[in-house]
Amino acid sequence: MSVKRQVSVNEELDSLQSRDDTQFYNKVSTVLDRIIDKVRDTEERLTAAEQSKIDQTISSGSKSNKSTTSSKKKAENPFKMPEIPPLDNQIDEKQIKITPKRKLIKKPVKEPTMEEVLDALFLLQREISDIRENQKEMEDQIKQIQRLIE
Known part of the structure; x- marks a missing residue:
């Protein structure tokens, strides 16, 4: 019976790793927001x-063709799209590294009671369900952003 509980605890801990996935989705959504802002700024420009x-062509209608061609060359520069750096440059390696949140316990610890274990499992299940809901919301937001980009 204790082996089954250990397996279920391990499964719960594995599912908690999806928190890292939500952090990744958060980073991706912020990068996509930046890209969308840059595109909007470019459109305004x-x-x-x-x-x-x-306005220049209207005001220079009476001027010679030389001045209009030079103004055309000058006006073409704002039409160039700004270079968007690849996503790899936007995310720091420090942000990607996973650091342990808890320090290793060096002292021997007393065995928890059955009630404490069940309480802990209940809390883990609640956290896991919250994480899954957040993950679904993030996936929906990413799909919406992808639709906007298309």
Whole structure:
């Protein structure tokens, strides 16, 4: 009977590793938000550049063709898309490293009672269900962001 409990505890602990997945989803969503913001800024710059180009062509209508061609060359620069660095550069290696949250216990510890073990398992199950809900929400948010990007 204790072997079955040990196996179930190990399974619960394995499922707790999904917390790292939620952290990854959080990082991905922040990176995607940054990309979306950059795209919006670029679109605003493009519309402003187009408007200034129209204004320049209207004001320089009486000028020679040389001045209009040089203004066209100058106006083309804002239309270039800014380079977006790869995602690998945005995430620090320090953020990826997993550090243990608990220190190793060096002193011998008394065996927990059955009641304490059951209470701990109940709390673990509650945390796991919360984590799974959060993971589903994050997956939904990522799908929405992907739809927006497409």
